[in-house]
Amino acid sequence: MSVILNIPAIVRILIAFVCILIAIRKEVSLGNAFVLGAILIGVLFGLEPGAMLSSAVGSILMPKTLSLSVVVTLILVLSSSMETGGHMTRLLDSFRGLVANPRLNLALFPSLIGLLPMPGGAVFSAPMVKELGNKSGLRPDQLSFINYWYRHIWEYWWPLYPGVLLAVTLAEINLWTVVMIMWPLTVVAVSLGSLSVKSTELKREAEKQGTARPVGPFVKELVPILMVVCVGLGMGMLLTAISPGFDIAKETGLIVALILSIVYVWVRSGMTGNSIRKILISPHILKMFYMVIAILIFKGMLEDSDAVSAISAEFTAFSVPLVLITVMLPFIVGGITGITIAFVGSTFPIIIPLIHSMGEGGFMPAYVALALVSGFMGVLLSPLHLCLLLSNQYFGAAFGRVYRHLLLPCLFLFVTGLLYFFLIHWGMHRFP
Numbered sequence: 001m002s003v004i005l006n007i008p009a010i011v012r013i014l015i016a017f018v019c020i021l022i023a024i025r026k027e028v029s030l031g032n033a034f035v036l037g038a039i040l041i042g043v044l045f046g047l048e049p050g051a052m053l054s055s056a057v058g059s060i061l062m063p064k065t066l067s068l069s070v071v072v073t074l075i076l077v078l079s080s081s082m083e084t085g086g087h088m089t090r091l092l093d094s095f096r097g098l099v100a101n102p103r104l105n106l107a108l109f110p111s112l113i114g115l116l117p118m119p120g121g122a123v124f125s126a127p128m129v130k131e132l133g134n135k136s137g138l139r140p141d142q143l144s145f146i147n148y149w150y151r152h153i154w155e156y157w158w159p160l161y162p163g164v165l166l167a168v169t170l171a172e173i174n175l176w177t178v179v180m181i182m183w184p185l186t187v188v189a190v191s192l193g194s195l196s197v198k199s200t201e202l203k204r205e206a207e208k209q210g211t212a213r214p215v216g217p218f219v220k221e222l223v224p225i226l227m228v229v230c231v232g233l234g235m236g237m238l239l240t241a242i243s244p245g246f247d248i249a250k251e252t253g254l255i256v257a258l259i260l261s262i263v264y265v266w267v268r269s270g271m272t273g274n275s276i277r278k279i280l281i282s283p284h285i286l287k288m289f290y291m292v293i294a295i296l297i298f299k300g301m302l303e304d305s306d307a308v309s310a311i312s313a314e315f316t317a318f319s320v321p322l323v324l325i326t327v328m329l330p331f332i333v334g335g336i337t338g339i340t341i342a343f344v345g346s347t348f349p350i351i352i353p354l355i356h357s358m359g360e361g362g363f364m365p366a367y368v369a370l371a372l373v374s375g376f377m378g379v380l381l382s383p384l385h386l387c388l389l390l391s392n393q394y395f396g397a398a399f400g401r402v403y404r405h406l407l408l409p410c411l412f413l414f415v416t417g418l419l420y421f422f423l424i425h426w427g428m429h430r431f432p
Contacts, residue, residue: 009310045305059300067251085269141401157182163340192409232257295345334378338385373417
């Protein structure tokens with residue numbers, strides 16, 4: 001054991017890190033991979049079995065852990081309920097003809113699906129994108145890119161995405177602060193995505209469109225999503241104002257809003273008890289609940305084993321730039337796994353204490369924004385990203401052609417994110 005403890009902390013962290021990534025590549029579930037990583041951290045940093053067990057139990061019983069696990073689970077229940085009950089189909093059907101311009105329709109169809117975190121959700125919007133795109137003469141690689149890109153324009157800040165919720169929980173910052181900082185990146189992403197659409201072809205097709213349909217039915221189908229955001233935000237702010245010391249006020253607001261929205265979908269769709277039961281015991285939902293707990297066990301083990309303080313000291317001694325660490329770690333893990341919650345769960349417990357130890361804790365929102373953008377660029381470019389695989393398969397598009405569309409927007413978005421980081425950092429320093 002003394003030999004292991006003499007190995008530099010950075011090397012020991014890398015060993016655990018590589019083992020997690022290998023486990024994920026070998027198709028070990030994310031939950032099991034993070035539990036394995038937590039055990040390795042405990043062993044490599046000299047924790048006794050009793051101390052490791054105590055750390056794990058303490059992490060599980062933390063109110064933040066339980067509330068975040070419940071929120072993520074309820075989001076997936078809502079998403080599955082809307083899919084099973086035909087709500088998503090009605091939402092998209094009510095949107096048909098609402099906008100006469102097919103250029104907007106091509107972007108809006110996958111964007112609507114992107115409001116809910118559905119695994120492989122790009123397949124949902126693919127038929128509509130194909131229908132519009134084929135009429136406009138777009139190639140399969142263009143259609144696949146449009147469907148894939150616009151499906152993910154919200155993931156930088158939308159409060160229903162587990163990666164965003166996990167990031168703000170680990171960083172211990174306000175969710176709505178991140179939302180307010182990050183939403184402009186969606187505007188940038190929308191603008192960059194439009195570069196791959198030939199406007200002349202789409203304008204010719206726009207002239208053939210009929211009159212627009214009424215907006216009422218579409219808004220009616222959006223009620224479950226609007227309910228979560230509006231009620232969740234309002235109740236969270238109210239609970240915070242009433243009980244400032246209530247640690248999970250915002251999460252409680254989201255939980256209540258999600259339950260109301262789920263019940264609304266069940267009633268409106270006339271779902272049977274058997275259908276509801278199948279959703280609640282879905283293996284995917286149970287795995288996600290387990291995964292969130294496993295990630296927070298991993299975080300707790302990093303802290304309780306003093307691994308974080310040791311690696312912080314070594315990074316400081318080696319004068320590794322904090323910005324470089326914040327960019328590279330999330331990008332690499334995002335590219336290897338193709339999963340947002342994986343890069344957040346594995347790199348944020350390392351990056352966040354480094355930010356504090358280097359005296360940059362006051363600028364945490366700026367670093368979280370940079371880490372999310374960097375990691376998500378890796379996720380978008382990952383050949384393992386399920387949405388990319390399914391979208392290419394549906395449209396019959398070659399990977400190489402689709403990557404040609406992806407590379408430039410991703411590069412521009414990363415550069416924008418980096419410049420935005422320095423702007424936020426300067427603003428927070430100039431106007432504390």
